[in-house]
Amino acid sequence: MSQSPIQRVAQATPEPMARRIRGLSDRTIAWIFVAPTIFLLLAVNIFPLIWTVRLSFTDFRVNRPNRDVEWVGLENYQRILTDADIWHTMQATAHFLVWTIVLQVLIGFTLAFLINKKFKGNDLWTTIIVFPMMLSPAVVGNFWTFLYQPQIGLFNYVVAFFTGADPASFSMIGDVALAPWAIVIADTWMWTPFVMLICLAGLRSIPDSIYEAAECDRASKWRQFWTITVPMVLPFLMLAVLFRGIENFKMFDLVVQLTGGGPGNTTTLTSIDLKREAFEKWRTGYSSAYAVILFVTVFGLASIYVKALNKVKQR
Amino acid sequence: MSFSVTEPSARTKWLAAVLVVGYALITIAPLLWIIATGFKSPADSIAYPPKVVFEPTLEGYVNLFTDRTRATQDMLDAAGEPKTWYERIVRAQGTVINGPSRYGERFLNSVIIGFGSTALCMILGTAAAYAFSRFRVPLKDDLLFFILSTRMMPPIAVAIPIFLMFRNLGLNDTHLGMILLYTAVNLSLSVWLLKGFIDEIPVEYEEAALIDGYTRFQAFTKVVLPQAATGIASTAIFCLIFAWNEYAFAVLLTSGTAQTAPPFIPTIIGVGGKDWPAVAAGATIFLVPVMVFTILLRKHLLRGITFGAVRK
Amino acid sequence: MKKLLNDLLRLRRGPWEMLASVLIALGVLMLMQPFSIALYTWSFVTTLTGTVMFVIVSHFPE
Numbered sequence: 001m002s003q004s005p006i007q008r009v010a011q012a013t014p015e016p017m018a019r020r021i022r023g024l025s026d027r028t029i030a031w032i033f034v035a036p037t038i039f040l041l042l043a044v045n046i047f048p049l050i051w052t053v054r055l056s057f058t059d060f061r062v063n064r065p066n067r068d069v070e071w072v073g074l075e076n077y078q079r080i081l082t083d084a085d086i087w088h089t090m091q092a093t094a095h096f097l098v099w100t101i102v103l104q105v106l107i108g109f110t111l112a113f114l115i116n117k118k119f120k121g122n123d124l125w126t127t128i129i130v131f132p133m134m135l136s137p138a139v140v141g142n143f144w145t146f147l148y149q150p151q152i153g154l155f156n157y158v159v160a161f162f163t164g165a166d167p168a169s170f171s172m173i174g175d176v177a178l179a180p181w182a183i184v185i186a187d188t189w190m191w192t193p194f195v196m197l198i199c200l201a202g203l204r205s206i207p208d209s210i211y212e213a214a215e216c217d218r219a220s221k222w223r224q225f226w227t228i229t230v231p232m233v234l235p236f237l238m239l240a241v242l243f244r245g246i247e248n249f250k251m252f253d254l255v256v257q258l259t260g261g262g263p264g265n266t267t268t269l270t271s272i273d274l275k276r277e278a279f280e281k282w283r284t285g286y287s288s289a290y291a292v293i294l295f296v297t298v299f300g301l302a303s304i305y306v307k308a309l310n311k312v313k314q315r
Numbered sequence: 316m317s318f319s320v321t322e323p324s325a326r327t328k329w330l331a332a333v334l335v336v337g338y339a340l341i342t343i344a345p346l347l348w349i350i351a352t353g354f355k356s357p358a359d360s361i362a363y364p365p366k367v368v369f370e371p372t373l374e375g376y377v378n379l380f381t382d383r384t385r386a387t388q389d390m391l392d393a394a395g396e397p398k399t400w401y402e403r404i405v406r407a408q409g410t411v412i413n414g415p416s417r418y419g420e421r422f423l424n425s426v427i428i429g430f431g432s433t434a435l436c437m438i439l440g441t442a443a444a445y446a447f448s449r450f451r452v453p454l455k456d457d458l459l460f461f462i463l464s465t466r467m468m469p470p471i472a473v474a475i476p477i478f479l480m481f482r483n484l485g486l487n488d489t490h491l492g493m494i495l496l497y498t499a500v501n502l503s504l505s506v507w508l509l510k511g512f513i514d515e516i517p518v519e520y521e522e523a524a525l526i527d528g529y530t531r532f533q534a535f536t537k538v539v540l541p542q543a544a545t546g547i548a549s550t551a552i553f554c555l556i557f558a559w560n561e562y563a564f565a566v567l568l569t570s571g572t573a574q575t576a577p578p579f580i581p582t583i584i585g586v587g588g589k590d591w592p593a594v595a596a597g598a599t600i601f602l603v604p605v606m607v608f609t610i611l612l613r614k615h616l617l618r619g620i621t622f623g624a625v626r627k
Numbered sequence: 628m629k630k631l632l633n634d635l636l637r638l639r640r641g642p643w644e645m646l647a648s649v650l651i652a653l654g655v656l657m658l659m660q661p662f663s664i665a666l667y668t669w670s671f672v673t674t675l676t677g678t679v680m681f682v683i684v685s686h687f688p689e
Contacts (some may be wrong), residue, residue, distance in 0.1 A: 004455070014668070026449075026450050027450070027529060029446070029450070029531050029532065029641050030322065030359065030446040030450035030452055031446075031449075032442075032444050033443055033445060033446035034442075034447070034452060034458070035444035036439050036443075037439045037442070037443040037460065037462070037506060038443075039504060040495070040498065040499050040502065041441065041461070041462060041499055042466055043499075044477065044495065044499035045468065045473065045499060046464040046476075047476075047480070047482055048473060048477050049468075049473070049476070051476040051479070051480070052472070052475060052476045054471075055475075055476070060688070062478075062479065066628070067337065077671070080662070081667065081671055082668055083542065085666060087664055087667045088668065089660060090658055090659045091660075091661045092663070093379055093659060094659035094660075096673045097659070107338075111338060114331040114334050114335050115326050115331070115335055115446030117323045117327055117331035117332075118323070118328070119328040119329070119331050119335075120328075120332070121332070122332075123334070123613070125335050126340045126613075127335055127610060127613045128339045128342070128343055129335075129338065129339050129342055130344070130609060130613070130616060131343065131606055131609060132342060132345075132346070133348060133620075134556060134605050134606070134608070134609045135346075135560065135562075135602050135605055135606075136560035136562065136577050136602065136605070137560065138560075138566075138577040138580075138581065138599065139560075139576075139577055139580050139581070139598050139601055139602065140345075140561035140598075140602075141582035142580060142594070142598075143345070143349050143594070143595070144345070144593075146352070146364050146591055147345055147348065150360075151363050152361045152362070152363050152365065153365075154344070154348055154365050157363075157364060157365050160355070167363075185469060189342060189345070190546045192341075192342075197616060197617050198617070198621065198625065199618065200520070200617075201625045202616060212657065221364040226678055230385055236625070239624070239625075242620075246467055249469075250469035250470070250471070250472075251457075252469075252470065252471055252562075252563045253563055253577075254564035257562075257581055265489060271428075271469055271470075271471045271563075274469075274471050274472065275471050275567070278471070278474070278475050279478075279567060284475060284479075287475060288475055289472070291469070291472035291473075291475055292472075294469050294472050294679075295468065295469070295472055296671065296674055296675050296678055297469075297655060297658065298466060298467050298468060298469060298485070299467070299675050299678055300651035300654065300674050300678040300681065301322065301467075301651065302463070302464050302467040303460075303620075303647075303648075303651070303678065303681045303682070303685075304648050304651060304652070304681075305467075306460055306463060306589075307644065309621070309622070309624045310624075312621075312624055312625060313624050
């Protein structure tokens with residue numbers, strides 16, 4: 001080992017320079033290694049964030065740069081937090097959030113439970129199930145509008161086939177009552193595998209010996225499921241729920257391509273509403289306050305998420 | 316076969332297999348439908364009942380890559396005989412080719428921005444992850460949380476000031492701007508994932524190298540990097556997939572020169588009405604590489620989606 | 628209960644983090660509930676308090 005090529009190179013290096021390289025203390029290297037990352041994140045994330053907070057107290061508009069910018073204090077926040085329309089977009093988001101999580105947890109956990117029966121070829125089928133999650137939500141969302149077409153859409157055809165209804169009689173994305181469910185279905189299709197993978201990890205982390213012990217105590221399978229399986233998977237499930245919750249709270253790409261927020265405002269989730277305020281109406285100050293409200297909510301949820309993450313990590 | 320109380324019975328396994336395979340077939344149907352639609356003629360694509368068996372054609376792909384206009388019979392006659400197979404397909408629809416469509420450019424933009432940001436992200440991420448894994452960095456936990464929290468931010472909310480900042484710096488709608496932005500977004504993932512991978516490499520290897528006279532930097536490049544190769548590769552694929560799929564920033568910050576494929580594909584329209592086979596063809600070309608990567612990544616998927624917390 | 632109060636007074640991380648998490652969760656619920664606009668109005672302050680509290684108390688000793 002002592003005569004490795006690197007050694008020879010090191011010996012060939014002029015002594016002062018070699019000493020300088022070797023002389024870099026671990027502390028210095030640590031800083032050199034971490035600094036670029038922190039710098040980039042400060043420039044692209046924290047600096048804009050501070051800027052947003054500043055703008056949120058003004059009535060600045062990007063499309064009128066020459067107008068005098070006035071300091072309006074908390075007025076933007078006050079207007080947003082008493083606006084019934086924005087409150088309604090929060091409820092639309094809540095509907096989306098709650099139902100996607102309920103469906104994904106139920107289906108995802110069931111699938112993980114079944115895959116954990118270790119039948120032949122389960123790896124292959126797991127990989128196939130995971131596909132939708134890895135794809136571009138915007139591109140897939142756009143294609144779902146095709147599947148949802150009345151009459152010619154595959155989705156409508158299949159539903160009509162099983163229910164006997166006329167496939168031209170309903171429009172998933174055109175109907176006020178159905179559109180909120182159209183986005184729930186597409187999101188569930190896309191993200192159930194995420195919950196499934198995490199549950200599967202939880203199930204696989206349970207040592208066989210616990211079940212063997214329970215078997216010795218003559219606990220029924222049903223009892224084993226509720227007293228061993230569920231509690232052991234719960235931290236993992238928490239992780240999945242929090243992550244999906246955060247992601248769907250800020251959901252934009254899939255839904256904007258699928259329904260564009262319509263019909264009416266039935267699927268206008270907060271991110272879509274914010275995009276309209278900021279990039280269509282160009283009310284920059286107002287939408288900055290809106291953004292700060294979303295920031296703080298997500299940041300709060302993220303803190304809980306990291307706590308849950310550390311809990312799982314200890315396993 | 317071992318007999319154990321925890322081994323499910325053959326009947327249970329069979330039932331589980333049937334249910335899982337059933338779900339898998341349902342879940343993959345829309346994807347197969349995209350791929351199939353790409354090979355349909357426009358008439359077949361909107362037929363009722365939906366056609367499962369059809370005569371495959373490359374019309375969708377030709378339409379995707381060309382910009383066409385409807386032509387009168389006189390113009391068609393004047394244009395002379397079609398010279399290539401794709402011209403023949405276009406002529407059969409009663410249209411003439413004006414030139415290539417923008418899809419090629421958009422796809423290339425996706426490739427440039429995807430690979431550019433991934434490369435940058437891996438360089439910065441590996442270095443930072445190594446430092447976090449091996450050295451005592453002050454405020455380590457806070458920095459790591461800060462890095463992760465940048466990932467959680469709603470893209471639309473961050474886009475407002477980034478839009479203003481990029482406009483002032485002249486970075487709006489440029490490749491460099493998008494590469495820097497995607498690098499920043501992906502850094503959280505790469506640092507957390509790589510830290511996990513590097514944590515798993517025993518410190519003894521480096522200590523031995525240091526005793527052998529390597530500098531710290533050499534120990535990092537010659538000992539740690541080769542050991543972490545698998546981890547680095549799978550992290551890179553994750554970053555690439557994210558940058559590839561990203562839509563919100565792309566649609567808000569790019570419009571012309573640096574626009575990537577995701578905001579472009581939904582805007583594809585044909586001559587007179589939405590050309591679904593062309594959209595499906597564009598989507599297929601865009602999505603299939605990701606599916607291939609998913610297969611390559613299958614052992615590390617879980618780590619990737621949980622920021623390295625769950626290792627299986 | 629007494630232990631919880633005691634830990635809170637001695638500025639231990641666990642219970643305070645729990646309290647902050649509850650506040651954040653409460654704020655999010657208030658933000659998205661469909662029942663009262665007054666709750667919606669005060670949701671942001673609640674979440675903000677919880678989040679700031681979380682950042683501070685996560686530096687308390689275990």
